[in-house]
Amino acid sequence: MAMPRSVQDILDHADELAKRFEDYVPAPEDERDPRVYAALRDGVLARSDAERSIKAAIDQAREHGYSWAFIGRLLGTSGEAARQRYATKQEA
Numbered sequence: 001m002a003m004p005r006s007v008q009d010i011l012d013h014a015d016e017l018a019k020r021f022e023d024y025v026p027a028p029e030d031e032r033d034p035r036v037y038a039a040l041r042d043g044v045l046a047r048s049d050a051e052r053s054i055k056a057a058i059d060q061a062r063e064h065g066y067s068w069a070f071i072g073r074l075l076g077t078s079g080e081a082a083r084q085r086y087a088t089k090q091e092a
Contacts, residue, residue, distance in 0.1 A: 007055050007086055014048035058086045 021041045026032075054075075061071055069079035071086075083091070 005085070007051060010051050011048060014044055014051070017044050018048070055086060058082070059088070062088075062091070 018041075021037075021044070058071055067079065068083040068087075072079035072082035075082050
């Protein structure tokens with residue numbers, strides 16, 4: 001599977017991975033250290049939460065007139081890259 005590119009792709013991907021974790025029923029030969037599984041699951045969920053938080057903050061920033069260039073600098077990318085990844089359909 002290719003890496004997701006838009007915020008919605010990332011959220012969908014995170015939700016898909018979370019569902020895989022939730023639905024997983026291990027076979028005896030699949031036995032692994034559950035702490036590693038829990039850490040991976042927690043990391044996936046944290047990434048999803050972080051992306052939702054970033055998206056909400058960006059939406060609020062845009063509503064208050066912040067430019068894509070400014071937002072991009074805070075994200076460590078260009079304004080255009082930030083716009084491509086986080087713009088709402090009305091802005092795209």
